[in-house]
Amino acid sequence: MQRAKLAFVLVTAIDMRYPAVITIGSYEISLTIAEISIERLRIIERLAKTLALGSDTYRSGRISAEKTSILLSYIEEFKLKLKEYPTSDLVIIASSALSEAGNRYLVCEQIRRRFGIEVLLLNKNQEMAYNHLAVRGAYANFQQAAAEGLLIFEIGYGSVQLSLYTEGELCFSQNLSLGTLRLHERLRNLAKTADYADLIKEYIAGDLQHFQSFAPKKTEIKHLIVTGSSVSNRFVVSAPEEHTTLTLADCHSLEQNLLRNQDYTSLLLPTVTLIEQAILFTGVEQAILFPAVPADGVIYQLQQTGTIEQLPTTVIEEAISAAKRIAARYRTDKRHVNTVVRLALCIFDQLKSLHRLTDHDRLLLEISCNLHNIGKYFSMHDDQDISFALLQAMELSGLSDEDLSTIALLVRLHRGNFYTDSHYCRLKPAEQIRLTKLLSILVLANAADAGHSRKIRQIKLQRRGKYLDFKLFSGEDIALELHALKREFPILTDLYGLEVRVKQEKYDE
């Protein structure tokens, strides 16, 4: 009886997983340990060591050997700490201080050699996505706020990210280099002046105006969530009663307190000033504070998908939604784009057994389809080059630099003749093959709507021996599309060694 009881206990306890995330931030190195099951996510430990890597990167562009050594020793300490729990996964992520450092790969290699773990260098998009995930996990009314008009104002040490949600979707996002440590580094010589707070405000105001000029007009912001690594409950502690909101008056009083106490002026003052400015320009009564950090988002992702490789649905939706908004901003032909997306995904799904690409590749394909014509807003001739340049600087929630690079290349090369393209040629063989597989689908989908008239309603693919049969379902004359498609079929032959046959089938409504 006793044994049976124990066995039950062990089985249920094993259902729990204990992932851990080490975050290499700009100002501190932190460890987050969580307990997750299908039903529940609980952060069970959060600890940090101060290490201002950001001051190295933002001043000299590289992480010093001394700080690298300290960083390694802190990771070592965290590894010891993890022995206190039955830790299941350990993920190391790095924010801008390391991601932007010139010697980032060398530092990462040292970590890999010593601990056997690859560092996930987060770009702004990924940081933003993980922060949004964290906020979603922490704020029960997120969906309602996003539907009513919500600005998430993430204050990091390196940058500030503004993300605007309307009608439940992310509609605009902008990163500004106004992180607290960055501000401090830039304005440190003025820190002792009496009007330091005003100087910060002045410095911030310019960039915030820039955001306003680009943000969608006629958007009412009813909710302001302030989050990010620079935001903490320290503000709340000094408030008279426990709460997690700040009004303009609170900000002002905190600002005065901080100015009186010179010890606290370094990073907290820029943070308070940023919050104050955010309240002012959104016009909300109060900011809701969430000390959420990207690590929480990673934990949430691990709970949702079981792996760091796979993005959670919400991130995918946000990325696609952002791509659609960008496409709209550059006035692309919405109906054509939607057709290309539909057909491309249809081809992707039917060729799975041949291409063996991942769900993440499918997402990149979908985004590329959405964005494949954005350069035409500027020029009808070199539009792919313009698209390429635009996409490399684009902010797409949750996507890594490699992802953005893949999307940019797909868009650049989708007009064919890519074998001689210099960017394509520089790719490693495996990358070339992956990119070509994705590219083949994009160009086929695009060709299938060559006349932008959505004549092909459906495509069915079937492999028969050495043939790959295309059945195009349409009730109209598709001579133009057939011509365009036939021109692109050689890619498929090059990729899979199959001869492509094509046939039109009547589309029955």
Place this chain on the structure above:
Amino acid sequence: MSEAHLYRLLTTLIDQQPVQETVEQPYINRELSWLEFNLRVLGEARNVENPLFERLNFLAITCSNLDEFFMVRAGSLHELSRVSPQSTDITGMTAREQLEEIVNYVKYFNKKQYSTYHRQLLPALAKVGIHIVRSEQLTITQREYLADYFQEEIFPVLTPIAVDSSRPFPLIANRSIYLYVGFEESEEITGFDDYRPFALIQIPQVLPRLIRLNEAPNTFILLEDVIKLFIGEMFPHLTVRETVCFRITRNADFAIEEDEIDDLLVEIEDKLKLRRRGEVIRLEIDKKVSNEVQELFVDLLGKPDAIIKIKGPLDLKFVSQLPALYRSFNGEQVLNFAPFTPSVPPELVDFLEREPSAIFAEIARGDILLHHPYQSFDSVVRLIEQAAADPRVLAIKQTLYRVSGNSPIIGALIKAAEQGKQVLVLVELKARFDESNNIHWARRLERAGCHVIYGVKKLKTHSKITLIVRREETGIRRYVHLGTGNYNDQTAKLYTDLGLLTCRDDIGEDATAFFNMLSGYTVPESWRQLVPAPRLLKNRLIQLLDREIRYAQRGERSYVIAKMNSLSDREMIDKLYAASQAGVKILLIVRGICCLRPGVKNLSENIRIHSIVGRFLEHSRIFYFYNNGEPRIFLSSADWMTRNLSRRVELMFPVDSPACRSRIEDILALQMSDTERAHRLKSDGSYERIDRRGRVRLDSQNVMIKQMMENEYE
């Protein structure tokens, strides 16, 4: 006990307190306040209602208290007078002025102490057949017996040190009794400088201080008297001119520059060696000493701050040995407090008596309050032992400040580490006079595989907290023990302390963060329930008092009851004065130092202060804020002293469970009603026993023993 009853008690006590119109000085000097505390302990030695052997213990305690006072407090004032002669305390006195006041007070105190010994305790001892005789009272056979004893037992361990021109004055050990033996000058021996020849003999500490005489089983003579009696046998060729007992107390207060050291443990070991050579602060010397010998000591010992002439044996701590030496022939006599067995908390009966693993389930059912020594500290020890043995326990973390000589707690931690659990122990190496003991335990724990940390730089870690991390069906659960007293199974039998066992998530999270902070990780931005010092505790207390002030100003009921060991932080005192002036009723139960002057018109007329000195050392810290009808009750490891609030890592924690809160209200009400062990602090800084007229006689500690034995609190 209802809240209304507490309020009635409090207002009655404050209303009955006489109010002083004005005072010159709003604060009381902390050193003199401490000396007043020692006087209250002496009062228990003089209290004929206490059993005789307990009175002896109280007398011995006053001696060890005073030793420590001179080593630490007078020592630090001595140092301060050297480095910063102009700086003053909150009463405006310089260090030198304070030392002078201390010496005057101690002279008065010593007279009272020895009068207690000679006029009260020796006659009382004689009544039960115990005699401490002087050499001139010995019979011939006793003298012969002692002559043999001297030759066989004492002589071999004596090491006389002759001091003359070729042999410098030796290092005199701290708190050890010496015998000065002065000789007439002769061919065999000459003096040095202007002094006549002499030798020093350290009274051996390896021998018992009290020697039982033959033919009289309860008659004793002091070791130094026997040595004096046969001193001629040690120096057969010299003529002994004068023998004088003396004893010195050295400055044992040392500072560590933690910024400049690599290894704290090694540094403290080095400093401990220096403590043996600290400056002489006090010289206790036989009253019959000649002027010449006194001058010699003053000269050679570097002008001690306090020279106390003693009429009687030095260092009266020996009296506490009498109960163990006593042989009773008259049947049962009430010479000690009635023995009592600490009760087992009803929630933990199963755990302690039948099913060790039940402890975690019991804590999970609800918070458990432990009141020591009335309730056994064994439950805490067994909890650690059970955690060490439990396969589901992943980690144990604990802070240790003072532990007993053979600590079962440490044994359990070592066992846990050997079982492969993660064990983190903070051993505070800077715990005064426990440094060597703690270094020893730190090394033992490290050898066993525990992760030992030595505390936070420049702060002493005084908090008492244990965290047990356990993996259960529902996930990780944290069990926390928070206490007001040390993890010391021996002192837990003598000190009154409170402990809370809980597995509340918010406290568990804070406890985890607290240990991370102690381990050198960044300080958490916010705390959910625990309030740590030095960063937040004082602010929080001020905030709680401010809230009471606001209620009082609005004309609403507002009161505070706080129990602690000492109150000396000026900011806290000023806030209490402000609260009193706003109309907040305040009752403080402060066992020791109290620098606040109560009962002064327009300053502190709403403040009354009690001090309870009894069988057990009152040690728990309880803070009760009425909070407009929703009382906040906290327990803490911290006193309201600047050192606790600003220079130590301490914890304050809330008690929210209704059952536990009700028990704490009972404890406070009981202590406020005490008429037997309580004293009231008067506005002149002195204390008086509680006026019993019209009150039911009540000894709070005795009532507590009775209640706990009967589990009445349920």
